[in-house]
Amino acid sequence: MLDSIAAFFKRIGRAIARGLGLLVVWLLWPFLAAHGWYRQRNLLIKLPIAVFLALIGTLYIYFIWQTQAWSGFDANYPDVYKFSDRKVGAGQELPAVNGQQAVANAPKSCQTSAIVDVTADLTDFNVNQNAWISSMLLYKLGFFGINWDDTPFLDNKAAFQRGVNQAVRRTSVELVDTLGRVRGTSGINSDLQSARGNLQFDETSWYFGMRPFGPKTPTPSYYRAAIGSLRKFNTDLGTCNAVFDSRADNLLQFIDRVANDLGSTSDILAERSENHNYGWFDMRADDRFWFAYGQLYGYYGILSAVGADFQQVIAERNLGTLWTGTMKQLQAALRIQPAIISNGREDGWIMPSHLATMGFYILRVRSNLVEMRTVLGGR
Incomplete structure (x- = not known):
């Protein structure tokens, strides 16, 4: 037997x-x-082929390195700005140094926008401190023709960068439409408008494309131009030659837009978690997770900056405790950094459900934002 x-x-x-x-x-x-x-084959054929293969091998080594090396990543990066040291909101005139009276006819100085600083720095983090993965040639070619997002490797950083860029894009729209102008009385700021246009550009453009056919300007060039426009606006704001409207209704609208943006991401995570819960074998779970993570990473810095730019409104409406709680929830979400993303059943006991966990944190943050929106709209 x-x-x-x-x-x-x-x-x-x-x-x-x-x-x-x-x-x-x-x-x-x-x-x-x-x-x-x-x-x-003879040498005339072998040599060009060897050179071509060496070039491809070098490109792949560079590509793999860039997808794995996350330069400048810091889950606590808003601490570097020391926003608590700011005493006035964005666009307000700064008091004279050491309490001295300003010299007659001396140029005024105003507080620059923390939101603009963080938005520019996040874009710099994406395209200057790191290579922009989504428009790299080998990323566009895929893995033997398979989209890298449909594989379990080399796509996490690209998804994270797109998540950060989603937060940056949303913020650039609000800067143009409401924050960088006095509603109903002033025109759109040209620097902010230029930055918004450049940040909305296609995320996957390389030096050459098929639709339309011909040479193109790559995505990082547009984003770098946006950085220059944002910094130009803040320079003008610092000399009181631009405006930043830090009214309560503008804060309400900004919070509403962010809450809606996070709500859309939460729906995407929920759909993936419910309908494709294959555990470690869900090839799209990792890019869904890291997109959401990048979005929260971006909004953590941007909302921290909002707290500095709108500090007067937050104090007047007694939002300090709620605001601090939201920042702590964002911090908690960014501490989730699993080595391998699993999209298992929520009641499973072998393979965890990282998408459901990330969705839970997003909903916590969104819930606080909705509560703040209610407080701002109720007075």
């Missing part, structure tokens, strides 16, 4: 080994066939 059981498992083992062997042969035969063909 025991001998028959042992023989059965041996047959199973041999079948598995044979299957794995066939799989390896199937994967390697194109390379072996190409190698055989290459050996039979």
Whole structure:
């Protein structure tokens, strides 16, 4: 009896080994066939092919390095700005230094916008401190024609960057439409308008494209131009030659837009979690997770900056405790950094549900924003 059981498992083992062997042969035969063909060619053919393969190998080494090296990443990056040291809101005239009276006819100085600073720095983080992955040639080509987002590797950083960019794009729209102008009385600021246009540009543009066919300006060039426009606006604001309207109704609208943006991401996570809960075998779970993580990463800095720019409104409406609680919830969400993303069942006990966990934190943040919106709209 025991001998028959042992023989059965041996047959199973041999079948598995044979299957794995066939799989390896199937994967390697194109390379072996190409190698055989290459050996039979003369030097005039071999040399260009060798140069081309060396170039491709170098590009892949660079590409893999850029997808794995996250330069400048810091989940507590808003602490660097020391927003608590700001005594007046954005656009307000700064008091004279050391309490001294200003010299007659001396130029005025105004408080720059923390929101604009963070928005520019987040974009700099995406395209200058790091390579913008989504428009890199090898990312666009995919893995043997398969979109990298449909694979379990080399797409996390790209998804994270797009999440950060989503927060930046949303903020740039609000800067143009409401924050960077006095509603109903002033025109749109040209620097902010330029920044918004550049930040809305296609995230996947390379130096050459098929639709339309021909050379193109790559995505990072547009985003770098947006950084310059944002910093130009803040320079003008610092010399009181631009406006920043830090009224309560503008804060309400900004919070409402952010809450809606997070609500959309929460719906995406919920749909993926409910309908594709394949645990570690869900190939899209990682990019969904890291997009949401990047969005929260961006909004953590931006909302911290909002607290500085609208500090007077927050104090007048007694939102301090609620605001601090929201920042703590964002901090807690950013502490979730699993090495491998799993999209398991919420009641599963082997494979965790990281998407459901991230969705929970997003809803907590959104709930606080909705409560703040209610307080601002009720007075």
